[in-house]
Structures are given as structure tokens and as C-alpha cells.
Amino acid sequence: MKAKILFFVLFVSLGVSVALYVLTKYDLVEKGSASSNSDSLELPASEHVIEEENTYESNAANGMVDKKLEAESSNTEYIYYLTDDKIIEAINDGKKTNKAFRESFKLPLLSSTSKDSTFEYMDVFINTPYRLVTAHSYNQYMQYDKTASIDDVRSLINYDSISFTAYVLSGTARMLATELIQDGTVIESYKIDNNVKGDMKTSYFSVDAIDFREPAILKIYEKSNPSNYSEFQISFEDHVK
Numbered sequence: 001m002k003a004k005i006l007f008f009v010l011f012v013s014l015g016v017s018v019a020l021y022v023l024t025k026y027d028l029v030e031k032g033s034a035s036s037n038s039d040s041l042e043l044p045a046s047e048h049v050i051e052e053e054n055t056y057e058s059n060a061a062n063g064m065v066d067k068k069l070e071a072e073s074s075n076t077e078y079i080y081y082l083t084d085d086k087i088i089e090a091i092n093d094g095k096k097t098n099k100a101f102r103e104s105f106k107l108p109l110l111s112s113t114s115k116d117s118t119f120e121y122m123d124v125f126i127n128t129p130y131r132l133v134t135a136h137s138y139n140q141y142m143q144y145d146k147t148a149s150i151d152d153v154r155s156l157i158n159y160d161s162i163s164f165t166a167y168v169l170s171g172t173a174r175m176l177a178t179e180l181i182q183d184g185t186v187i188e189s190y191k192i193d194n195n196v197k198g199d200m201k202t203s204y205f206s207v208d209a210i211d212f213r214e215p216a217i218l219k220i221y222e223k224s225n226p227s228n229y230s231e232f233q234i235s236f237e238d239h240v241k
Helices: 002-039 059-076 084-095 099-105 129-144 150-154
Strands: 109-112 123-127 161-167 176-182 185-187 191-194 200-206 216-222 229-234
Touching: 084 129, 084 150, 099 123, 123 129, 129 150, 161 176, 176 200
Parallel strands: none
Antiparallel strands: 109 229, 123 161, 161 200, 176 185, 176 216, 191 200, 216 229
């Protein structure tokens, strides 16, 4: 009799242990699934928008709110503006990008007055927000086996400026200058970056100074001899993704 009772107790204990094990495994799977979904780049088809009550009382404060809304509105009208869906698309494109895709941002050579190697081996790219996001995504995925998040790439997006990068022979970047020409008007860059190796020159231009509906020319010339230059055609609409 005691043996039967002992057997029954052991059987129940074993059953409870198995049940707890199964529930624990299920709970871990559920938590893992939730974590995976929260880290996913996919956004819901529709999002709830919560309107905040305007608690500002002064006209000055209301003016600040109006300016912020005006800035946000103007951003959405920018030719290279990226919605969250477009940012996700750019991140995914970056993970599978190929040479043909990367070269879709390359500016075609319009004319050149020099056969010097400095100008012969020169490629120029327009750095739209889409290109910057795909480039960052590509580097993260290839170097670290990591998928970039929307928050990661937001800091790369600047709707106040547009930049162009010239890839040149090592050590020659500082010898060159750039200017953007549109409808006969020369637009000067407000910032220039040359990398340490001197084989990359990035020029930044104010968005407000450019009419993106019209074509333009990026001119890169030798500082010591401006008659040596190359001109690259810019058709802004061709680089919208």
C-alpha cells in the first residue's frame, strides 16, 4: 500500500515538473517573439495619432508652435523627404544593395577641360537622404551583421542641406574646389569636408539656395589653375527613390 502511495506521489510530482517545464518554455518563446516584433523594422499599416492640447498661453509661444509646424510642413514638400516607410525601404535596400543601385546616385560627366589623372579618375555622387540611409545600412549589415533601426538613421537625415561627394586620387581633395551652377548663377558651398587620405571631398549646399525643379551643374576645378575643371550634370528628379 505504501509503495502504491509513494508511486502515486512520484507520478504527480513528475507531472507537475513536466507541466512547469512546458509553461516555462512557452513563456520564453512568447517573450522572445514579442521582443523580436518590437525590434522589427516593419511599421504597422496605420498608427494612432494623439493630438496634444496646446497649453501655451502667450502669443510668442504660439508663434513658436506655428513656426515648428511650418518647418515640418516644408520638410514634407522637400523633393528628397523620407516617410518612415521610405526610411525602412532604404534600410532594406542597403542590406542588398549592388553596384548598379549605388551608381544610380552617380552624376554623369558633362564636360572636362583636363586630361590630368586628377580629373580622369573622378566619380561624383549626390548624397540624398535615401543614399545616406542605404550607405549606413550597408555598412552596419556588412561589417557588424546588424540591421540599422529608424532611430539609428534619423541623425543622418538633414533636410536643410544637400551634399555631393567627389571620389578622387589620394591626396588631391584639398587641391580642388567646387561650386554649383544653376540658371547661370553660381551657388557657393557653405561647408567642405576633406577626409584624411585626401581621396574624398564632400561639399554642402543650402537647400534654400537651390531650385530642385531645374537642372544644375556641379563644377569641380583646380584651385591653382581654375581653367582645369570637370562639370557634372545634376537632374535632381532622377535621384528620387
